[in-house]
Amino acid sequence: MNILKLVWNYLLARPLNTTINILLLSLGIAVITILLIVNNQLEQKIETNARGIDLVVGAKGSPMQLILCNIFHIDFPTGNISLKEADRIARHRLVKTAIPLALGDSYAGYRIVGTNDTYASLYEGELANGTWYTKPLEVTIGATVSEMSGLKIGDRFASNHGLTAGGHAHNEHQYVVTGIMKPTYTVLDNLILTSVESVWKMHDESDEEDHEEHEEDAHEVDHDHSHHDEDHTHENADSHEHSRLVPSADAADTTLELTALLIKYRSPMGAIQLPRQINTGSNLQAASPAFETARLFSILGVGVDILMAFAYILIVISGLSIFIALYNSLKERRYDLAILRSMGASRKRIVVSILLEGGLLTLLGSVAGLILAHGAVILMTAFIPQVEKAGVSGLVFYAGEWIILAASLLLGLACAIIPAIQAYRTDISRVLAGNA
């Protein structure tokens, strides 16, 4: 026998009480830990995804939507901007790099991004297999896309309009996979990269199809449109000024459109001047990822705070419950303690045993809570694709969890301290004589 076994047997002797106390505490701890895991990982994700992007320029609308759509690829575009205007911004003296994005289609829920080589290098994307896309309709896919959709090099697929699988399908043209990227643990893993020209081609043709289907009368306009497209490819060889963003395009072509530009400033001056110039001096909109994500967190923060408060209430209640359990059991155990004292247990040992009982309860509760939390996040990633896509993992552990363990141990000791003092003060002779 030893003190730990004694305390353990006392806990086992009251199974219901012990279980409810552990359960209460573990729920509180689990909520806090889930928030810790998810919050930390999301923040980290957001930071890595927005790395190297100082400003997003797109069509007017919600600045947050602009960020969510063009950096995290979880919202719809605000609209289109003309290539001509985009070029003007790309040539601005305060802009170091400007990456064009042309969005609109997806495959199996994974977004197809028309862009250039700089975009992949933003996330240090490297090829695992195959080659980068070069010709229109060639794509290079992210690691998660390859894993989840099963697409391999050489596979062909038709894209869907929008972001969800099962949208209107562009069946007339098929993309072909030429390369697969290594995992970067950023949003890049969930994307299908292609050239801006591919997206244009897909939409010109699909417009044509749409129009044929729904607006037979507008045939002429349509014809004109596709003719124009041909024109500009032919004109490539001419000495026209070329677009800086999409070198194959004619800078003067007013029909070509992009979804957004990702901009990196040349100097900190950019942060001061560029957003204001764009927002007031053009019909484009500039949004700062840092500012918008901070705003997003402050909005989400309300929900997080409510959950946190709920968790703390649970923990306080479980602390009270443990205190009451120890206090009551001590009343029943006065005689036990007196007997132990008569057998030679010192006051100190009795105090230690009661503190240990409180500490052991909360330690078990918090360990159960941590396991519960990681289990819940693992289940969430397994069953909710959005969580999996966001790159949240239940198998990541944080230093904060040690703090949770230590704090709950302290809670247990705190709950046990009054009962322990009472036990310390008990007059064994009186208890044994039945006078107290």
Added chain:
Amino acid sequence: MIRVSGLSFGYSSATSLTFPDFGVGKGEHILLLGESGSGKTTLLHILGGLLRKYSGSVMVDGTELSTLTETALDHFRAQRIGFVFQRNHLINALNVEKNLLMAPYLAGLPQRPERVSEVLESLGLAEKRRSRVTELSQGQAQRVAIARAVLNKPAILFADEPTSALDDRNCDRVIHTLMDAAEQNQSTLVVATHDQRLKDKIQNRIVLPAIQTNTSI
């Protein structure tokens, strides 16, 4: 083994108990007789080191108890003294064996399973080793309490009213069990009781006078 002289104990300044001088030899069995309230339990608790702050001299197994610190007294109790109480209080959360093993654990002695077997067998409890305490009959529980008291082979075994709640047959069994257990472990046995049935079992006795009440008013 025990030598008491000039002993008095005050719960408060108003009520104070004075005890006669006496001595008990090694291995002796002795009855501590007296009416309820005569201070039997108090004397037993002083002798067993559960009560301190008495005046006078109490030598137990060669040690003057008043010279020991509280911790030293705890240690002394653990190693040299066994108690059997009227309510044979066992720890319900532990089974029979674990209840017994608390004794050597608290005394800092090795926890030997064969010693547990030996004691349980001598008390006819061998098959109850793994039983829950709550499943025992009152008589069995009483014997487990005796087993626990003698497990460390204490120098002195104190029993406080061990038989007063029992019928004649059980009373007989318990006092014989106690005497046998004390004998087997070479312990001095001190039984505090007002139970008249024990008078012809143990010849040595100390009789405490009924408490002196102030009747002058």
